[in-house]
Amino acid sequence: MLTERLFQTDGLPPKDRFDCWRDHVSQTYTAEVESDHAGDFAASQRILDLGGVRLWTVEHPSMTLRRTQKLIQQSDPGLYHLSLPLTGTMSHSGPDHEAEYERYDLVLHDTSRPHLMRAITSDGEGTVSGTGLFVPRKQLPLPENAIDGLLMRRLSGHEGVGALLAQFLTQAARDSGSYRPDDGPRLGTVAVDLLSALLAHILDADSSLPPETHRHTLVLRIRAFVQQHLHDPQMTPCTIAAAHHISRSYLYRLFEREEESIAAWIRGQRLEHARRDLAQPTMRTTPIHTIAARWCFTHAADFTRAFRRAYGMSPREYRSFVHHPQ
Template identity: 90%
Template sequence: MLIEKAFSTQDVLVSDRLDCWRDHVSRTYTAEVESDQAVDFAASQRILALGAVRLWTVEHPSMSLRRTQKLIRQSDPGLYHLSLPLTGTMSYRGPDHEADYERYDLVLHDTSRPHLMRAVTSYGEGTVSGTGLFVPRKLLPLPENAIDGLLMRRLSGCEGVGALLAQFLTQVARDSSSYRPDDGPRLGTVAVDLLSALLAHVLDADTSLPPETHRHALVLRIRAFVQQHLHDPQMTPCTIAAAHHISRSYLYRLFEDEEESIAAWIRGQRLEHARRDLAQPALRTTPIHAIAARWCFTHAADFTRAFRRAYGMSPREYRSFAHPPQ
């Protein structure tokens, strides 16, 4: 099970629940809460640890949350806060921007900037609910001045990469007991990659941005595409270039400034996924050659050599190391 912290006002007297929620928000987010529902304020929150990233879920009556410049000076964690409303509606008001959001709109804002958030129940719904992420700003591999233009902007969680991100958030929150604590950092990496890919997709259409930002955004979109197609043995630099309407030579140039060539990175990603499968208790009896083939290594000897170069031992030795005799 993922490392989790849970909080609920159900554990205190009905008359004290709003004050209890205010105290909780003040300690965890350093913000002021107001609500017309002063009696029986039934609210709950879960926070799941995904390495440096935190995935949160929340359910509460209609309320407003204000983070002022004074409160920011008291506590500034330097985070991007991503929200995905699931029931109810939400609005954000900042010094120079305001917008309203419906369910399955993704919205990003910066905890270092003052804002007022209002969350209101919709007709026929008793509570507002949602999920989202707290992500350290330094983890997003895009220039902050480019991301600034996307703060408090409505991003769709119903199509494309936004839908993948929304599905990821809701699925991890729903099935958190099916993961192990050491899965947390890996899931955090997936969350950051999906969020980065979504922002890169939006930025790529902005012609006012400098060429370097567009280049970085394209690389992120290519990486997301590769992750989605790692199982496909037909995925090659040629097919990747065609899918992104660029030449193969330009694809190679894009990765000249990266740590690895595109081909080496794909191979490394496939090896890493094979390594994870070898460590999975549920796949302990699956033949090694079947796991290798799943990640497009069709020749056992080639897989063994590549695995040994990457991890210093053979796949069989690694599986024995990952599953010691009881």
């Protein structure tokens, strides 16, 4: 299971809940909170550790959160804060920008900048829920002045890379029990890659970016494309190159400077997804060869050898280890 921190007000007397929530927010985010539901504030927040990245989920009544210049001077963690509203609506306003966001809109803001966030339900009752990321600014491989133009803009989580990122956030939060603590940094890398690929796609400013940034954003877009097509046995270096209007040889050169070749990385991603399926309680009775085929391993012996090289045990041994620990 991923390392997590959980805060809930349910176990507290109703009159104390809002004060405890306000203290919690002040300690974790250094912001002021107001709500019309302070008399009985049922709220919860879960923060999952993904290495340097933190994945959060939250549920609470309508409220307003304010981060002022004075609070920033007191504490500035230097983070980008990505939000994905799941229920209710959200608005952000800053010195020179204001926008409203609906379900499955993604919004990015900077903890170093003053802002006001309102999260409300349609009727003022019930709860607002969402998920998102805290990402150190230095981990995004794009120029900060380019990212500035995307802060507090509505970024779609309904299609393309945005939908892939939204799906990743919700699924990782929902299935956190099927991962091990040492999976956290790897998941954090995936999250940063997807967010970077989304921002690079929206910027569409390749001609104005430095050559090294251009190369890296192209690699990010290719990784996002691969993640979307991992199930497809017809995905090859040729089809990947064609989808990005580059030659196969240039695709290989791009990945010469990465930790793995494109083929090795794809194989590793498919193995990792197969491993996660083997660890899923809901797939305990699914035949191993079915899971292997789902991730394009058509020969059982090849899958077993590759899995053993990657994880030190066979798929059958791994499933037994996960579901029947000694």
